[in-house]
Amino acid sequence: MKNRSDVNWDVHGLCIGVPKRADYGAFKQLISDVLPYYGCNTLVLLIRYRYAFQRHPEVTDPGALTPRQAAEIAELCRANDIRLIPKMNLLGHQSGTDRGSELGLLRAYPEFDETPDLETVRYCRSLCPSHPAVTDVVFDLMDEILMAFDADALHVGLDEVFEIGHCPRCKDTPNAVLFADWVRALHRHLAVDRNAEMWMWGDRLLDAETMGYGEWESSANHTWERIDEIPRDIVMCDWHYEEGETFPSVPYFAEQGFPVVACPWRYVAHTQQFLDDAASYAAGKDSASNKVLGVLQTSWCDAGALARYLLGDDSIEGVARLVGESFRVAMEYGR
Ligand SMILES: [Zn+2]
Known part of the structure; x- marks a missing residue:
């Protein structure tokens, strides 16, 4: 088996949410000190609706970044050679399970x-892609996020759509x-009309039956x-977050x-x-x-x-600690 040193990957990224107000300083330090240290060159910033939208202030959620903070984050990423890709969820993930969320x-x-x-849904609510007015608002939000973060790419989510x-x-x-x-509608707006790159989660394009993953990591609803x-x-x-020896979706895509x-x-x-398997495939002779x-x-x-x-506070426990450890390991691959 090839090992991690046999490939040179262009993308070493971290996907992270918007920080609470009190953590904004630590978040900026993450960008300026931690990410460059580990060779992390891509920051996917999960905005959802936590941005103070100017054209549609009615959709802004509490704890939103201001336009000035967005510009500051963009500038900080640029100064550290980090590609900033803002992220939204533009189909599923519109709520929790219950009404009111x-x-x-x-x-x-x-x-x-x-x-x-x-009244309640299995996991979270979805947008109706057939509503005649939905793209009027969604496209405005996409445009504003691209502009606010001076981004050349947008991650549009699209994962775990059950509704x-x-x-x-x-x-x-x-x-x-x-x-x-x-x-295709999102892509037309983003890639064709705005010349921006589109990123999305892949799970809804994987057939659960042939891939052998569950119905979260892959689709059992024909999408x-x-x-x-x-x-x-x-x-x-x-x-893919579970254990496994082979991950056939990487070669498949x-x-x-x-x-x-x-x-x-x-x-x-x-x-x-996961990364051993992906790196092994990437280092192979397959065209x-x-x-x-x-x-x-x-x-x-x-x-x-x-x-x-990641800045060195060893008192942090739980998922944040585990993710920090995983991040350090993941950034070593493909170099
Ligand atoms: Zn519908």
């Missing part, structure tokens, strides 16, 4: 809810068509079936023609299994293996705690 967009525009008739094909507008259309049409219609310049963020980034999470042992761009460490924990742990 809606995030900014559905709180302000309940008519965009795919499941307005359901799809439910509303009267959508229910007679196959999920695969709904999903592919929505991806993958029109993968042929998905533009091949979208960067697929292929996330590469051979399908997508640039692909391997995205581990919290357990170092799982991160190593598509150069489609593997690198690694994006995910965090899914408090951004301030992770920043403080």
Whole structure:
């Protein structure tokens, strides 16, 4: 088996959320001190609706970054040769399970809810991709985020979509068509009209049955079936957090023609299994293996705690500590 030193990856990234106000200083120090030290050159910043949108202030959630902070983060990343890719969730992940937990967009525009008739949903609410006005607002938000962070790419989320094909507008259309049409609509706006790169999570384009992953890391609700219609310049963020020996989705996406980034999470042992396998494929002779761009460490924990742990605060426990340990290991791959 090839090892991690046999490939040279372009992308060494960290995906992290917006910090609480009190942690903003630590967050800036993470960018200026920690990321360059570990050779981390890509920061995917999960905004959701935590930005003080000017054109649509009604969707802004509490704890939002101001335009001035966005510009400051962008400048700090630029000064440290870090590519800043803001991230939104532009299909699923619009709420918790219960009514009243809606995030900014559905709180302000309940008519965009795919499941307005359901009091509780299995995991989280989705946008209705067929609502005639949804893109009017979504495209405005995308434009404003790109501009605020002076970004040349946007991560649009699209993971773990379970609520799809439910509303009267959508229910007679196959999920695969709904999903592919929505991806193409976002791509047209972002890549074609704005010349920005589109990144997304890959799980809805993986067939759970043939991939052998569960219904979270891959799709058991048919969303993958029109993968042929998905533009091949979208960067697929292929996330896997469980243990495993082989991760067939990395070669699958590469051979399908997508640039692909391997995205581990919290357990170092799982991160190593995943990245060993991805690096082994990337170092091989397969003609598509150069489609593997690198690694994006995910965090899914408090951004301030992770920043403080990586800045040397050894009292930090829990997921932030685990993610910090995984990050150090992940950044060693592909060099
Ligand atoms: Zn719908």
